[in-house]
Amino acid sequence: MSTETFEFQVEARQLLQMVIHSIYSNKDVFLRELISNASDALDKLRLEALRDDSLGADVADLHIELEADQEARTLTVRDNGIGMSYDEVIQLIGTIARSGTAKFAQELKAAQDLDSAGGLIGQFGVGFYSSFMVADEVVLLTRRAGESQGTRWVxxxxGTxxxxxxxxxxQGTSVTLVLRPADTEDQLHDYTSAWKIREIVKRYSDFITWPIRMAAAPATAPAAGSEGEEEGEAAAPREPETLNSMKALWARSRDEVSAEEYHExxxxxSHDWIDPLETVRLQAEGTFEYQALLFIPSHAPHDLFTQGYQRGIQLYVKRVFVMDDCEELMPPYLRFVKGVVDAQDLSLNVSREILQQDRQIQLMRRRLAKKILSTVKELMAGSPERYTTFWREFGRVLKEGLLSDTDNRDAILAVSSFASTHDPEAPTTLKSYVERMKEGQEHVYYLTGESRKAIENSPHMEAFQAKGIEVLLLTDPVDEVWVEAVPAFEGKQLRSVAKGELDLDSEQEQEAEGEREQRQQQFAGLLTWMSDKLSEDVKEVRLSSRLTVSPACVVSDTHDATPALEAMYRAMGQELPPTKRILELNPGHPLVSGLNQAHTERAEDGRLAETAELLYGLALLADGGQLGEPARFVKLMASHLERAL
Structure with missing residues (x-):
């Protein structure tokens, strides 16, 4: 087949230039990226060979080989792994075929410095292109195991x-870099130098489970008369040098592994560029033995909440790689956790269907989840700054576990933090909230909304602000859902300030006032009349104990879904039955008291019905709701303002 020339996609071409010129402040990492790709190819071949006896692949000596030629200025990274077909080269190498390329380019342009730019690289799988930082040309030669023909990519x-x-x-893949000259402004190291190659491999890839060998430089015969050699004697052949220890970090004792090795x-x-926030080790012994080395990242990946996010832990069986992204080992709400689990008693030919039903896998999953949650609890107690980082990055996804993991619900609540009215800067735990509760307070109060500012300005907050009662301010979309599933914390009910009837008066206030019944009678006619006039929109009109400034507000009944929750279900294609809300009036507001007096004097005045309609519309807008007929509301408001002038 003749040579064909292709153009990179526009986004891929732009991204290539940014990778070459903007991302890495330390160019040594290009070799780490290529070795990681080679290691993945060897893992895939070992697994494929175990599953398919007819593959016909040579797995006798799986390894990675590095070959440098100082005269030709080339460096080759070669593996005898799974390799790629012609179509796979086009898909995986010829284009940047992963989603998010455009988003990556945008974030890279927005990065203010090299460190923040470098933090983006691992999120998009573009490590192969780091080769162009040090090379004028890259030649890839590959043949997929089981196929007869190979492919060369140059x-x-x-751009082409x-x-x-x-x-x-x-069989396998070799990547040959035609290197730029050393000691230039953008190329400070000679990557054909044996000592430099050793240094990079030791620093970044010592833990790789496959041998990384450096091909020996051609040996030359010693000069005649050299000590220990007879004249004309040829130099002894030199063996390839293995550069990495190949020791599985999770199998070594804690004292033998440095923090830097864990980070690498x-x-x-994870294909991340930033050190993890926390390293977690676990060793289970007994009837079912396994070792786990897990990592909590320092930052959330850009696609953590997208449907295609690849989650899961690498699964090994007796140090043999079996599966990448094993979702069954970690619940979805901990999908940000990366790491390795090495089990002793699983079958190497295990499938995802078997994993879903395997009791040992389920036991591991529960144990690993508990270990991560206990680690977060330790961070909360011993390292508040790191816990703050964790919660900022992963709190939203962790709270999903309050819905899906009832066994660990208390543990999740214990490590959760929430914004509250107690401190505008620092979030609070539920435990701290309960400790600060006022004497006689029976419930943990909360309010959900789009933002802290919107919640603080909500009419529902007025009585709580006036009485100094702390309220949790919940602004994440998941908060709308989990508060419906979690009834209480340490015996204290969680109660929305925007649902049901509230009685915040102390016993002394109730005795001193003694006016509630009289006030109810005073407004009974107005409440009945408004309930009838607004019956298409509201379930009931009643007096409010939560308002001190606003004339009215709308609330949901105790067991009804909130409008925000209804909207979430509709967005997911689940239509809920329409729910009418309750309109509450502030009897101390001049507008309400004036409307009550006007109704007593001229109940049949048509303008009173319009005023009642406007009052409901104002309450709905203050709650962030949408008017049924915005044009009618504007017309009525303009008419009433005109009469007022």
């Missing part, structure tokens, strides 16, 4: 690449 990173089919390609393993398996 590009200088300038060539592809051709070759007949004599070995995390970066290898």
């Amino acid at each position: 590009s200088s990173g300038e 690449y060539t592809l051709e089919t070759v007949e004599d390609a070995p 393993l995390y970066k290898h398996i």
Whole structure:
């Protein structure tokens, strides 16, 4: 087949230039990226060979080989792993075929410095393109295991690449970099130097489970007369040098592993560029043995809440890689956790269907979840700054567990923090809230909304602000759902300030006032009349104990869904039956008392009905709701303002 030339996609071409010129402040990492890709290819071949006896692949000596040629200025990274077909090269190498390319480019342009830019690289799978930071040309030669023909891909990173089919390609993949000259302004190191290659491999890839070998430089015969050599004697052949220890970090004792080694393993398996926030080790012994090395990242990936987010833990069986992104090992609300689990008694030919039903997997899943939650609790107690980082990045997803993991609900609540009216800067735990509760207060009060500012300005908050009663301010979409599923904390009911009837008066206030019944009778006629006039929109009109400033507000009945929750269900395609809300009036407001007096004097005045309609519309708007007929509301408001003038 003849050589064909292709153009990169527009976004891919732009991204290539940014990768080359903007992302990495330390260019050494290009070798780490290529070695990681090679390691993944070897893992995939081992697994494929276990599953398919007819593959016909050579798995006798799986390894990664590095070969440097100082004269030709080339560095080759070669593996005998799974390799790629012609179509796979087009999909995986010729284009940047992962979602989010445009978003990555936007975030990269917005990055203020190299450190923040470098933090984006692992999120988009573009590590292969880091080769162009140090190379004028990249040649990729690959043949997929089980196929007879290979593929050669060549590009200088300038916008095009060539592809051709070759007949004599070995199994696996080799990436040859035609390096730029050393000691130039943008190339400070000689990447054909043996000591530099050793340094990079030791620093970044020592934990790789496959041998990384450096091909020996051609040996030359010693000069005649050299000590210990007879004249004309040829130099002894030199063996390839293995550069990495290949020790699984999770199998080594804690004293043998440095923090830097843990961090490099995390970066290898997560494709992140930033050190993890916390490293978690777990070793289970007994009837079912396994080891786990888990990591809590320092930042949330951009696609954490997207449907295609790849979550899960790497699964090994007796140190043999079995599965990447094993979702069954970690519940969805902990999907940000990365790491490795190495089990002793599972079948190597395990499938995802078997994993879903395997009792041992389920036991591991529960144990790992408890370990992560206990680690977060330790962060909360011992390292408040790191806990604050954790909650800022992952609190929203962790709260999903309040719905899905009833066994660990108390543990999740214990490590959760919420904004509250107690402190505008620092969030609070439920435990701290309960400790601060006023004498006689029976409930933990909360209010959901789009933002803190919107909640603080809500009419529902007026009585609580006046009496100094703390309210949790819940602004995450998931808050609308979990508060319906969690009835109480440490015996204290969780209660929305926007639902049901509230009685915030102390016993002394109730005795001193003694006017409630009289006030109810005083407004009974207005309440009945308004309930009838607004019956298409509201379930009931009643007097309010939660308002001190606003004339009216709308509230949901105790067991009804909130409008925000109804909207969420509709967005998911689940239509709920329409629910009428309750209109509450502030009897101390001049507008309400004036309307009551006017109704007593001229109940049949048509303008009173319009005023009642306007009062309901104002309450609905103050709650963030939508008017049924905005044009009619505006017309009525303009008419009443005109009469007032």
